[in-house]
Each structure stands twice: as structure tokens, then as C-alpha cells.
Amino acid sequence: MNRYLRLFCFACLCAWQPFAHAEASTSTKVCVAACTHVPVDQGEVIFQNRCAICHGKNADGASDLARIMNPPPANLRASKLTDADRSQIVRKGGEAVKRSPNMPNWEVELTESELLAVLSYVRSVKAQPVK
Numbered sequence: 001m002n003r004y005l006r007l008f009c010f011a012c013l014c015a016w017q018p019f020a021h022a023e024a025s026t027s028t029k030v031c032v033a034a035c036t037h038v039p040v041d042q043g044e045v046i047f048q049n050r051c052a053i054c055h056g057k058n059a060d061g062a063s064d065l066a067r068i069m070n071p072p073p074a075n076l077r078a079s080k081l082t083d084a085d086r087s088q089i090v091r092k093g094g095e096a097v098k099r100s101p102n103m104p105n106w107e108v109e110l111t112e113s114e115l116l117a118v119l120s121y122v123r124s125v126k127a128q129p130v131k
């Protein structure tokens with residue numbers, strides 16, 4: 001009797017094996033899909049640390065500093081710039097593109113991957129309504 005029980009357990013283990021494998025490969029796929037969102041998430045952290053003080057935590061230009069800056073920091077949710085122009089002002093600063101010198105040149109402060117991440121975040125908020 002005991003022997004049959006052991007055989008039964010062994011059979012169960014064998015039957016379960018292919019499912020265990022399938023589960024592992026699915027979670028790998030989920031990870032790959034999630035990885036494509038990493039730059040935006042990183043970008044959001046950078047935005048909150050570096051940009052929100054002027055552009056507001058919702059990127060809508062509503063910040064305390066906006067009240068004392070002329071021109072005020074842009075509402076990034078309503079930005080009409082092309083990706084290339086937005087990249088230019090973020091990298092080189094406002095003065096370099098004949099806009100307000102109060103917009104810093106982030107090229108000296110952020111790494112290339114941080115710049116790409118924050119630009120991809122700013123691009124993504126354009127498509128979302130203000131929270």
C-alpha cells in the first residue's frame with residue numbers, strides 16, 4: 001500500500017513538471033514587458049526630484065515658484081513642442097533656445113539615460129488629463 005502511495009506521488013510530480021516550466025516562462029515574459037516601462041517610471045522620479053519644484057508635481061505648471069517667475073514654468077501637459085524641440089530645451093536650457101533663462105540646462109546635471117527617461121515621462125504626461 002505504502003509503495004502505491006509513493007508511486008502515486010511520483011506520478012503527480014511528473015505531471016506537475018511541465019506546468020511548473022510553463023509558469024516560469026510566463027513570468028519571464030511579464031518581466032520583459034514590464035522592463036519597457038522602466039524609463040517612464042525612472043523619469044517620473046527624476047521629474048518629481050528635479051522639475052516639479054517649478055513645473056508642479058502634476059507637470060501642469062502649477063507650482064509655488066510659478067507665481068514669482070516671469071514667464072512662468074510651462075504647463076508640460078499642454079506642450080506643443082516637437083519631441084526634438086523639447087529635448088533641446090531640456091538639454092540646453094531656456095536661454096540657448098531664446099526662452100527664459102530660468103529653465104536650466106539639464107545636460108550638465110543629468111546622465112544621458114536620465115535625460116531620456118525624464119523626456120519620455122514628460123512625453124507621457126501630455127497624453128494624460130491633470131490628476
Ligand code: HEC
Binds near residue numbers: 050078081089
Ligand atoms: C528653476 C525652474 C525650472 C526647473 C527646475 C525646470 N524648469 Fe522647465 N521651464 C522653466 C521655465 C521658466 C520654462 C518656460 C520658459 C519660457 O517660456 O521661456 C520652462 C520650460 C520648459 C519646457 C518647454 C515646454 C514648452 O512646451 O514650451 C520643457 C519641456 C521643460 N521646461 C522641461 C523641464 C524638465 C524636464 C525639467 C526637469 C529636468 C525642468 N523643466 C525643470 C523652469 C524650470
